[in-house]
Amino acid sequence: MATVGRADYNRCHFSAQEDRMGNWLGRWRRALAKALAPDMVEGSELAAVQEQLAQSERRFHAVTDNLPVIITQFDLDGRFTFINKYIGTVLPQRPEELLGAKLREITGDALYESVSVHIDRAFQGHKVEFDICFPVGGVDRYFTGIYSPELDDTGAVVSVFALWHDITERKQSELRLRAITDNLPAVICYLDAELKIEFANATFTSWLGKSASTVVGCRLADLVNEFPDSPAAQGLMPFMLRALHGERVEFEFTTFVDNHERWLHYTVVPQFGQDGAVLGILALCADVSELKRVQRQLSELARFDELTGLPNRYQFNEKMAEAVQRLARASQPMGLLFLDVDHFKQINDTHGHAAGDEVLREFARRLLASVRATDTVARLAGDEFVIVLEAVADRAAMQRVADKILAAMLSPMLLPHGELRISSSIGGAFAESSKVEPRLLLDCADLALYDAKRAGRGTYRLRDYAAPQEITA
Template sequence: MKKTAGNISFRAKWSASRWGLVLLAVLPALLGAYFIVEVLVLAGPVASAAAPNGPVRLLPDWQNLLLPTLLLWLFFALFALLVTRRAYISGRSEQRARARDFFHKLDQLTRNLPGFVYQLQRDPDGRWHYPYASEGVSKIFGVTPEQVAADAETLMGRIHPDDYDRVVRESLQTASRLEPWVGRFRMIHPDGRLLWIEARDTPQKLPDGSILWTGYANDITEHKELEEALRTSEATFRAYVENANDIIYAVSPEGVLTYVSPNWTEILGHELAEVVNRKFDLYTHPDDLARSHEFLRNIEVNGQKQEGYEYRIRHRNGEWRWHTANASPLFDEQGKVVGIVGITRDITERKQAEARITRMAHYDALTDLPNRSLFVEMAQHALASARRQGGKIALLFVDLDNFKPVNDQYGHAVGDLLLQQVARRLTGCLRAADQVGRISGDEFIVLLHTVDRHPDAFTAADKIRAALHQPFMIEERNLQISASIGIAIFPDHGGEIGELLRHADHAMYQAKEAGRNTARLFMPDQPPLAAGKREAEG
């Protein structure tokens, strides 16, 4: 235990008292000797023989003051003794009061704890005793703190014989290194019940060589019973695992698969021997590896369950399957994450359905070309890139000539087939980086990246016109159409996609006014075709 100012004060006061007692014992002895010698010399036979002419003084007259002086000294010594003794008694009372107050507060703090706080001391002679045990000891063992303080065997004697030597050995070993100790062991309740106790304490060495452990003990019997129940039900649990629809797996923090349930083979095709003790990297899609490692790292660092991680995993036939995983950490007795266990489910069909829905939202169902919203999004990215690099892009607004008569004469089914073939021809005319979309009916829009000069846009437009002017063979019918194309170029004709689309549309109607099957660059001073005339010419 640590020395306090109060302890030091007590020792100083006791030291003073001790020397006062010594003086009190020595002075009377000296005075008694002095008087005996005086009597013998002055009055006894020694005086007659030694001094026939009269009494002889033992000391000169001036030294006869020694007696009063000694008496005065004795008075002050006795006075100092009384003062120091009173201070010593007062100090001890104060120390006891502080100790009672401390333990009272400690009892208040520990009263609602499920276990109990204790101090266990081993003296240099090997005797054990409890300087303190909180009220919680009564709840667990049915004994009072006073009984424990009176006899350490009240508790220590109830440690199970098979655990006693281990508990003492471990306690002394950790004490020799002044390290905290955590132990689980069995104890026998006074009514005969077997209890499991978990104790955590910290040792310290006292000046007299004693060892004092301060710690906390709790009844974990219920927890141990649950552990035992879990072990006994392992066979049942394994049966559940092996017959589950989802894959149950265990992986080390390093990413090594330490266990997979047998249905892995049914779901992913690999034999278990091909998978267990191998890194999951071998089966995870390369694009998902970084996210997979982050998923496991979050569990290890945070020590918490993670859910809903979606990734692709390779089937034995080479196909990539989509899975979703939940996982939780496994801890050792020190609370360190030593593994991860989880469940993974095949969601390939769901992901495919989501992909179809996403495609329907962004692609034209008839031609499989990007629809207006997706095309505008792609065009905005291209425009932003051109603005950063100081380049040009071009939008070509393509409207089919004479499509309406074909649709009216042969029906919408033939018209749809014609639109599908137009989409394929448009795609075949473009570079890999360029894009085409269908924005409505018989209107298409083309995005040309990196246009250096205006003639580059006309070259692409002429190529498209030539391709679409070739006859289309649909249901043994030879159909002939053409295309009118309007061209708008960034940044010459606008700084935003919406503005460029309007100007390309304007230029397309200028091409129709010029006789169809032609291309026109946007000219802001030339008005577009009147609305009524546009619809009539279709």
């Protein structure tokens, strides 16, 4: 019988790593009870076996009482049969005072009802893990609870072991992070390696019109498919896949919300594991619509003359470069007109700068009315204006445009102080060469303008543009 007793005792020494927590403590207790059965151990060895088992139990309690987790066991009636000392961080009673008490009696009805569904599943043989918050000393504490059923040799549930891990510090950090991200005016989300959403801030759910509970756990592809007509949504996947391959990606999309254009700027950053594999991606999307509108306004201010609304010298240089490139490709002639208002300084000196400004505005309006929509009218500075004539047929066509402008200036201008008659001198440069330098073409038109002024003003003169190599030849 002693041999049997020692064998049963030896079975107490099993590895917790090889058995689930829900079973190893139960096995240890059943083995203990079996080993101490009077008919299994000879009287001469009973004391030795009992001492060895007592030492084993002390070691067991030393381990469980020093773990930073609450470990309990309750039977099928919901009564505590084991509690470690860490329970003292939550309850004022000592563990031995709680043994035999029912779980509902200790937790109270409200807390018991919140965990009862998990207890029921554990009694059905399922391991359950969940997070819960309840007050301790008037302060909310957060715990991860694990219920693990103890099974007998037939597989029947005989009790449930509960492990409670205090995650208050981590949860508070998460809540602080959530408070920060939820108040940022940007979409923030985290997706795992399968592009399932694991985290989404309030801005994300607000933009989608969905609750966080319906978004978290969804596949990004499923959300994208809910917006088949949105280029911004449909264009996301290629960039997300690039991030999954380890690339940091930034891109922009424009979309329309309530008939208003919205610019979205995305930054997608991969998260790497210690082995270098991509674990998931962090995506941030900011609405930069207001910034784009300001940039557009600044661009317009940088490219347009505030007084007349015409392109300024900066945009004229851009338009001239584009026109020259098109000329080279199409091999079609182009022309440039350089104009000013005759005796403009005298108008300012006589009628004041406000009148002079109105003259320039009306001059610009008449120029626009005299040319094609494809031609570019720009104000360089003061009373100097230029007109880029693309795909002009010949010199006679330029003459017709100039005559139309001169005729438009014959009508008197209506100013606050009365009528004012003005005239304009026009110089033209005609280019047939496929190699045109914009600066030299402008110089050619400027020289023709001086020809017109020497001819008595209020007239038009034309010069042919010669490319630099043609001059040398």
